[in-house]
Amino acid sequence: MTILKSGFVAIIGRPNVGKSTLLNCLIGEKVSITSPKPQTTRWQILGIKTLKNAQIIYVDTPGMHKAESRAMNRYMNRIAASVVQDADVIVFMVDATSWRQEDEMVLTKLQESTKPVILVINKIDLLENKADLLPLIAKLKDKFNFAHIMPISAIKAEHTHELEEEIAKLLPEGPQLFPEDQVTDKNIRFQAAEIIREKLIMATEEELPYATTVEIEQFEQSEKLTEIGAVIWVERPGQKVIIIGKGGARLKKVGIQARRDIEKLVNQKVFLRLWVKIKENWTDDDKALRGLGYE
Template sequence: MNDQPAFRSGYVAIIGRPNVGKSTLINRVLGQKLCITSRRPQTTRHRILGIKTTELGQFIYVDTPGIHSDGKRAMNRYMNRAAAASVEDVDVVVFVIEGMKWTEEDERVLQKLKETSKPVILVMNKIDKLEDKATLFPQVEKLDALFKFTDIVPLSARKGINLESLEESIYKLMPEGEMIFDEDQLTDRSSRFLAAEMVREKLFRHLGQELPYSLTVDIEQFEDDNGMYRISAVIYVERSGQKSIVIGKKGELLKQVGKDAREDMEKLFDCKVFLQLWVKVREGWSDNERMLRNLGYNDDL
């Protein structure tokens, strides 16, 4: 008699409104930083696969942009499409909310989920911020009445609290099956893409309130030079005033962004990195469908 649990494999979409901790949750589950994070909404712009392979199975987590109501600009429409499409081709949906909060945007996400037949796990993130844990139970009961969730899991992605409960719930819902990706593969994204994302994350973190949302990063050169990566990246902004903000006084801000991004790249790629950054103005790129496609914002990714 074989007591070995069945090997399971499949896809898990992590969805929710902006800034509830979806990317932090995936990084914590993977045990490695893959998805960029910041306190700013709309940090995540693309769907990214994070792959976790264990003895029990292979779980492919899909990090999605936050679903939000602003669909006026081409960039916002692209992000909403990317998030909505992620629910269609997965085995399990993990709907992340922020602790005890329930907002209109959360309700909007829930209405979209009512259109799917996929099992949905509700994650109440950031419970480490709760002063009185006794308030959790009545809130769980309220949320349970809103929808037929397969499970409701309170946790803290940042501190790794109760993560095992979420992974156990996901395992139970996964179909039995073989590995979909190689055992040692972390993501479906290229190193070039990940390098651009790391530069963008540092811009988000260093620019704070001054951050021009209308910036993106394009990798122009990515070469392996005898075990050292030579990377050249262009930061595109929409106005010349934004260019001076990104460069900073005497170029100090751009220099710091480059240093921090390079250090993260060296950890992920496990090699030395030589990184060069430039800032260029490309007017209206974030509201131009063709420019978005040229810069890698493709619905098929």
């Protein structure tokens, strides 16, 4: 195999437009968690795609949102901004069904970039009439000189192959940067924590998805079994009560769902133990954030 082109492709946009769904679709594996709730992704996550002549390194990012006061939100916005700076190609993703102020904010940040930007309009499967896209396209064409404008559906893999072809054309010349069988930069431990967080986000409402993080305390793999002990950190005693649920029902459900997904990931039986603990105000405490892996 001869790799002639390689580079980093930042996938950016406001929360919930479908960035992580696109990453998983392009890689053909679940490397980044997704949910119907905004601000799901909190880290930069690489999805590595090795083609015959090129290696594309997609970078999933936290959705950029209005600067909030909490340290956690500042951290997420900072990651997204730094990924943009280091990228060779930028995929700016918006939702075909709604243009918001936060989209405008992301676009403003892109004005400074000298890299090619592809506008990806996602969720076109939700449109009754594809012609409904035309006003949005016309408006955005006026605002920025995009390298391409591509309407897609990440969830149905519609036009995602064409998107990849256009991305590959824009990559700079370069060597193979990762082994060809590697699909992400994250290890199984990280992915297990993320799977638990995804199930928690799905099982909780209102502010709770944003007040939780998962820390793997024990991770032991033997020939037949992976044993995992994880702590779910929350900010307040009331949140702990909610996550545990009546008679432990909610925590049990989260554990069962997470275990099933982790078993698929490691291809063997998993024994998963979950604890819920309180670290007051961790989302707004820089030191606590660093301690929990947000660096």
